[in-house]
Amino acid sequence: MSKVQTVSKQALAVLEDKIQLIHSSQGSIYLVGPINLPLNLFGETVVFQWYCWLQTKEEKEDIHQIIDKLSSANLAEFQQSSVLVYGDFEHEEDALMRMHSICHTGDIFGSKRCDCGYQLKESMQMIVDHGAGALIYLANHEGRGIGLFSKAMAYILQENGYDTVEANEGLGFVDDSRNYDDAIQVLKTLRSKPVTLLTNNPKKVAALIDAGLPISGRTPLWGDVSEFNEAYLQTKIKRSGHLEVKDEGTCPND
Numbered sequence: 001m002s003k004v005q006t007v008s009k010q011a012l013a014v015l016e017d018k019i020q021l022i023h024s025s026q027g028s029i030y031l032v033g034p035i036n037l038p039l040n041l042f043g044e045t046v047v048f049q050w051y052c053w054l055q056t057k058e059e060k061e062d063i064h065q066i067i068d069k070l071s072s073a074n075l076a077e078f079q080q081s082s083v084l085v086y087g088d089f090e091h092e093e094d095a096l097m098r099m100h101s102i103c104h105t106g107d108i109f110g111s112k113r114c115d116c117g118y119q120l121k122e123s124m125q126m127i128v129d130h131g132a133g134a135l136i137y138l139a140n141h142e143g144r145g146i147g148l149f150s151k152a153m154a155y156i157l158q159e160n161g162y163d164t165v166e167a168n169e170g171l172g173f174v175d176d177s178r179n180y181d182d183a184i185q186v187l188k189t190l191r192s193k194p195v196t197l198l199t200n201n202p203k204k205v206a207a208l209i210d211a212g213l214p215i216s217g218r219t220p221l222w223g224d225v226s227e228f229n230e231a232y233l234q235t236k237i238k239r240s241g242h243l244e245v246k247d248e249g250t251c252p253n254d
């Protein structure tokens with residue numbers, strides 16, 4: 001969309017208090033929110049607080065300059081990550097946390113080749129049942145960081161006998177190239193106490209602790225095993241170090 005005019009004074013006045021600047025080692029993160037987001041969760045309406053963030057290399061303190069620049073920055077061509085917060089996430093002693101890597105096919109289409117869509121909804125429900133928590137939706141993590149087009153190519157290799165890890169490596173990617181730095185910065189802005197991580201992937205716990213996220217424990221997320229994802233889930237368990245519980249599987253994107 002082309003830019004037609006500058007941001008109005010009235011709009012600025014409304015937005016000023018809703019955008020925070022977070023300084024990071026890679027530049028700046030602008031965090032906008034909270035926004036009331038009523039969601040349909042297994043037929044029930046549940047209200048989350050939603051925030052979205054934008055990472056940039058340059059640093060501008062003036063909110064007017066930032067917003068003015070964004071209207072012509074073609075942001076729809078890039079993905080922005082966001083976070084859903086439930087309950088008193090800042091103060092609650094024990095809060096659940098899900099770092100969910102985007103999965104276009106699983107989350108949006110409900111693909112049965114993986115269980116990302118299931119894990120997304122299930123982790124939101126677990127957070128609500130627990131009373132406090134957050135789900136960070138990482139928009140630049142498609143296919144464990146290889147992108148959607150490469151994931152499509154990896155699926156073709158998988159249809160020709162490669163497992164998940166071999167397919168990624170066959171395309172010249174390392175098995176897992178995800179980065180959590182900006183997500184951790186955002187999380188630390190929303191909460192300083194440790195979190196219990198919702199994941200089946202112990203490597204992810206280690207990576208996040210390494211990256212500076214305070215973690216007090218891990219709660220697994222299992223389910224939705226079918227004939228379509230069984231081989232894929234087994235690869236995850238055998239090749240990528242995911243823990244197996246009660247003969248059920250996990251998602252490669254976890």
Ligand SMILES: [Zn+2]
Pocket residue numbers: 103105106107114115116117251253
């Ligand atoms: Zn998936």
